[in-house]
Amino acid sequence: MTHMAIIGGGIIGSSWALVFARAGLQVKVFARHETVRASLHERIGVMAERAQAIRPDVPVAEILKRISLVDEIGAAVTGAGFVQESLEEKIEVKREVFAVLDRLTPEDAIIGSSTSSFGVSSFADGVKGRHRCIVAHPAAVPHLIPVVEVVPAVFTALETVETTFELMKAMGQSPVLVRREQPGFVMNRLQGALLTEMFRVIEDGLMSPEDVDKLISDGFGLRWAFLGPLEGIDLNAPGGIADYLKRYGFMFDDLARQRGAKGPVVTKSVIATLNDAMRGELPIEQLEDKRAWRDQRMARLRALRDEMGPFLGTEPV
Amino acid sequence: MTHMAIIGGGIIGSSWALVFARAGLQVKVFARHETVRASLHERIGVMAERAQAIRPDVPVAEILKRISLVDEIGAAVTGAGFVQESLEEKIEVKREVFAVLDRLTPEDAIIGSSTSSFGVSSFADGVKGRHRCIVAHPAAVPHLIPVVEVVPAVFTALETVETTFELMKAMGQSPVLVRREQPGFVMNRLQGALLTEMFRVIEDGLMSPEDVDKLISDGFGLRWAFLGPLEGIDLNAPGGIADYLKRYGFMFDDLARQRGAKGPVVTKSVIATLNDAMRGELPIEQLEDKRAWRDQRMARLRALRDEMGPFLGTEPV
Numbered sequence: 001m002t003h004m005a006i007i008g009g010g011i012i013g014s015s016w017a018l019v020f021a022r023a024g025l026q027v028k029v030f031a032r033h034e035t036v037r038a039s040l041h042e043r044i045g046v047m048a049e050r051a052q053a054i055r056p057d058v059p060v061a062e063i064l065k066r067i068s069l070v071d072e073i074g075a076a077v078t079g080a081g082f083v084q085e086s087l088e089e090k091i092e093v094k095r096e097v098f099a100v101l102d103r104l105t106p107e108d109a110i111i112g113s114s115t116s117s118f119g120v121s122s123f124a125d126g127v128k129g130r131h132r133c134i135v136a137h138p139a140a141v142p143h144l145i146p147v148v149e150v151v152p153a154v155f156t157a158l159e160t161v162e163t164t165f166e167l168m169k170a171m172g173q174s175p176v177l178v179r180r181e182q183p184g185f186v187m188n189r190l191q192g193a194l195l196t197e198m199f200r201v202i203e204d205g206l207m208s209p210e211d212v213d214k215l216i217s218d219g220f221g222l223r224w225a226f227l228g229p230l231e232g233i234d235l236n237a238p239g240g241i242a243d244y245l246k247r248y249g250f251m252f253d254d255l256a257r258q259r260g261a262k263g264p265v266v267t268k269s270v271i272a273t274l275n276d277a278m279r280g281e282l283p284i285e286q287l288e289d290k291r292a293w294r295d296q297r298m299a300r301l302r303a304l305r306d307e308m309g310p311f312l313g314t315e316p317v
Numbered sequence: 318m319t320h321m322a323i324i325g326g327g328i329i330g331s332s333w334a335l336v337f338a339r340a341g342l343q344v345k346v347f348a349r350h351e352t353v354r355a356s357l358h359e360r361i362g363v364m365a366e367r368a369q370a371i372r373p374d375v376p377v378a379e380i381l382k383r384i385s386l387v388d389e390i391g392a393a394v395t396g397a398g399f400v401q402e403s404l405e406e407k408i409e410v411k412r413e414v415f416a417v418l419d420r421l422t423p424e425d426a427i428i429g430s431s432t433s434s435f436g437v438s439s440f441a442d443g444v445k446g447r448h449r450c451i452v453a454h455p456a457a458v459p460h461l462i463p464v465v466e467v468v469p470a471v472f473t474a475l476e477t478v479e480t481t482f483e484l485m486k487a488m489g490q491s492p493v494l495v496r497r498e499q500p501g502f503v504m505n506r507l508q509g510a511l512l513t514e515m516f517r518v519i520e521d522g523l524m525s526p527e528d529v530d531k532l533i534s535d536g537f538g539l540r541w542a543f544l545g546p547l548e549g550i551d552l553n554a555p556g557g558i559a560d561y562l563k564r565y566g567f568m569f570d571d572l573a574r575q576r577g578a579k580g581p582v583v584t585k586s587v588i589a590t591l592n593d594a595m596r597g598e599l600p601i602e603q604l605e606d607k608r609a610w611r612d613q614r615m616a617r618l619r620a621l622r623d624e625m626g627p628f629l630g631t632e633p634v
Contacts, residue, residue, distance in 0.1 A: 144619070189572060195569060230526055295461055
C-alpha cells in the first residue's frame with residue numbers, strides 16, 4: 001500500500017503510528033490541534049525508545065522519519081490504503097468523521113475505527129462505502145500489546161475483514177474476530193469479570209488490594225504471559241481441558257451461582273467446543289512437551305523480572 | 318531450622334521439595350508408595366532442569382542432594398522446623414494426617430497444608446497443637462509460580478502466620494494473607510471469574526476459543542506478568558485508579574448486573590480503599606515513571622517470547 005493514515009494524534013493514534021512505522025510503512029497522522037502536532041514526534045520517540053526491545057533492529061530515528069503530520073484530513077487520507085480513526089470516544093464524532101472519510105478516501109481503502117465500545121453499524125451505516133468500514137479495537141497500547149479486536153458489522157464485506165486481518169498480522173499484531181457486534185466487544189468484558197471479582201474480595205475485607213493483585217502478578221500472570229487461560233487449564237489435567245472441566249467444572253458453576261447466575265456455565269456444549277478446539281491444535285500425547293515449553297518460558301520470565309527489578313519510585317533529582 | 322518435611326511426593330509435594338532445596342534447606346519427603354519414591358529424584362531433576370533460569374547459580378545436582386526420601390512419617394518430621402502436607406484433596410485424609418503430625422512433630426514446628434479448598438479449621442480443630450496449623454496453598458506449581466495463599470483459622474496463632482510468611486519470603490515465594498477462612502480461598506475464585514466469562518463468550522458463539530485465549534496471552538497477560546490488574550488500571554488514567562473508576566466504573570457495574578448481580582460492585586468504599594492502597598504505594602506524580610517501568614518490561618517480554626518461539630509440537634523421532 002502507498003501509506004497508512006491515522007486520524008487523531010492522542011495516545012492510541014500515536015501508538016498506532018508507531019506500530020505501522022516500526023513495521024516499515026509510511027504513516028500520515030492527521031491531528032486537528034497545533035499543540036498535539038507540535039508534540040507528536042517527541043511523544044512517539046519516547047514510546048519507541050521504551051519499546052525498543054521489540055524491534056531492536058529498527059532505529060527510532062528511522063521510525064520517526066516514516067511518520068508525517070498533516071493538519072487536514074484530506075492530506076492524510078488521499079491515496080491511503082488503510083485509514084485508522086482514533087478520535088475521542090463519542091458516537092457523534094465517529095459518525096461525522098466516517099462520513100468525511102468515506103468521501104475523501106480512495107474507493108478501495110479500508111476505514112477502521114479504534115472505538116472500544118461502539119459497533120461500526122452504530123455510526124457508519126449511512127455511508128456509501130460502509131462495506132469497507134470496520135472496528136479494529138486495540139489494547140492500550142497497540143505498540144506494546146499486540147491483540148486487536150476486529151469487529152465487522154453485518155454490512156462489512158468479507159474482503160474487508162480478511163484484508164484487516166492480513167494487515168494486522170503483517171504489522172506484528174494479533175487480530176481476533178468478534179463474530180457479532182456487541183457493546184464493549186469481548187476484551188473489556190474479560191478484564192471486567194476479573195476486576196469485578198477483585199472488587200468483591202476487597203469489599204468483603206477478605207484480602208488487601210496489594211495481596212489480591214499479587215495473586216495475578218506473582219501468580220496466573222506468569223502463565224498468561226505465554227498461554228491463554230483455556231490453554232492453561234488444558235495443561236493442568238492428565239486428559240486435557242475436558243478432563244479438567246469434568247474434575248473442577250463444578251467450582252465454576254458454584255461461583256457463578258453465588259454471583260447470581262441462573263444456570264450452569266460449564267455446559268456440555270462448552271466442554272465439547274473447548275475439547276474440539278484444544279485437541280485440534282494439540283494432540284493429547286503432546287501435552288507433556290507443551291508443559292515443558294511452558295515451564296521453560298515461565299522460568300525465563302522469572303529471571304527477566306529479577307534482572308529488571310521492581311519499581312523503586314522516582315529517583316530523587 | 319534443621320530441615321523441612323514434605324508429606325506426599327505427588328506434583329505439589331515434589332514442587333515444594335524443589336522450592337525449599339533450591340533455597341538451600343535440607344528437605345525430607347515422606348511418600349507412602351514405593352513407585353512414588355523410586356521416581357521422585359528423577360521427576361524433581363526434570364522440573365529443576367526446566368526451571369533453571371530462576372536460580373542458574375544452583376546446580377541441579379546440589380538441589381537433589383538436599384532432598385532425601387523416607388517411607389515413614391516419623392522419619393520425615395522428627396526434628397523438622399516446618400512440615401508441609403501435600404496429600405490428596407480429601408478431608409478425611411487431611412484430618413487423619415494432621416492428628417498424626419501433631420503427635421510426631423517437634424512442639425514448635427509449624428504444620429502447613431497445601432489444600433486448595435478446605436479451611437484448616439475443618440480438619441485440624443481437634444488437634445492439641447492447632448495453634449501451629451495453617452493453610453499454605455500454592456499455585457500449581459510453586460517452584461515456578463511464587464504466590465502462596467496463607468489462610469489461618471481463628472485458632473491459628475499470630476506467630477504461626479508470621480513465621481509462615483517469613484519462611485515463604487526467604488524461599489523466594491510471595492505469600493498473601495486470606496483474612497478469613499472461606500471455601501476455595503481467593504486465588505481460584507479469580508481464575509474462575511475470568512474463565513466463567515470466557516465460557517459465556519464461547520457458548521454465545523461470539524468468539525472462537527483460540528481467539529478468546531489470545532485476548533489474554535497476546536493482551537492483558539503481557540501486563541499482568543509484571544503488574545496486578547489493580548496496579549494496571551491505576552496507570553491507565555491521569556489521576557490513577559480513583560480517576561479510572563470514576564470514568565469507567567459504570568462498565569463493571571453494567572456487566573455485573575447483566576450477570577445477575579443485585580447492586581453495584583464499584584462502590585464508594587471500594588474506590589476509597591483502592592485509592593488509599595495505590596496512593597500509599599505510589600504518589601500520583603510518579604505514575605508516569607511507573608508507566609515507563611511497565612513499558613520497558615513489556616517490551617523485553619515481547620522480545621523473550623520472540624526469542625523462545627511458539628510451541629511447534631513434538632519433534633518427530
